[in-house]
Amino acid sequence: MPELPEVEVVRRGLVELIVGQTVKNIYAIESPKSLPVTQSDINNFIKKAKITDINRRGKLLIIYLSSGYCLIIHLKMTGQLVYRSSAGAKKFGAGHPNDSLIGQLPDRSTRVVLELDDGTLYFNDQRKFGWINLKPKDLLDEIKLYKTMGPEPFESTEHDFIRNIKKRVNSKIKPAILDQAVIAGVGNIYADESLWMSRIHPESKVKDIGETRLKKLFLSVVEVMQLSIAHGGSTDRNYVNAKGQRGSYLKFAQVFRRDNEPCPRCGTIIKKIKVAGRGTHFCPKCQVMDE
């Protein structure tokens, strides 16, 4: 469920909280797949390394270490990265207590613990789909997803988007924009929201959508993601930022999880269907199949 905006909000929090700190240790708790890294690599390239920077690529988070290696993190659906300073809340602030979804840490969903100078970063992941991997920074391409990742929405143009999506002419539009090779970082929430904004039916075939509307779709992806980042991302059930706080974007969502409510644009009741195996919310009146 964490998509580009949620990962970006986590990244910004972590930059504030952990860049400059030195790693004391990292270990998995009863979930080796969450940290597919050998003990000797941990000893040689993670322990005693300093955290120099944190980047994001699509939904991937990249923590750079002074050893020349980096930690690559994918939160998948239920991953959380929550920092607790050893000095307690007074040092960094715990945020508004009502915003916090997190209690004592580690909890039963904690899969990996990263011990730092001044605190601890907990990787919680209820469903164990996420992971933390280690790669030399020059070999990020060994992560398949990284290698095939399409352009960043905020650093590309509608021309890049249209060129990429036209490689999938026979696909429906919804699975096409969920394809990370077409554009990086779109997941189910922002797919539904941007298709609503650009008035495209999620089952439209890519080949039936004109360039004007594809351009509008790209601009809608950018717009909904920027709005979401401004509201701290979307908390559907699990998502929290690096301080354990929820995001509030779903209050502003127009269709996602609003089936049986009226469309904010035309009043027609929003439907929920399955497209390419994903729950899909749309307005059956103002989202059309073609131009």
Add this chain to the structure above:
DNA sequence: CACTTGACCTGTCCGC
């Protein structure tokens, strides 16, 4: 090759 479907997981919710 293009595209679709199932597996990976666990917690929650629904109906009986």
Add this chain to the structure above:
DNA sequence: TGCGGACAGGTCAAGT
């Protein structure tokens, strides 16, 4: 109340 099954969705492997 307890229990089975459906559902949630990001990505990869396998299937059409």
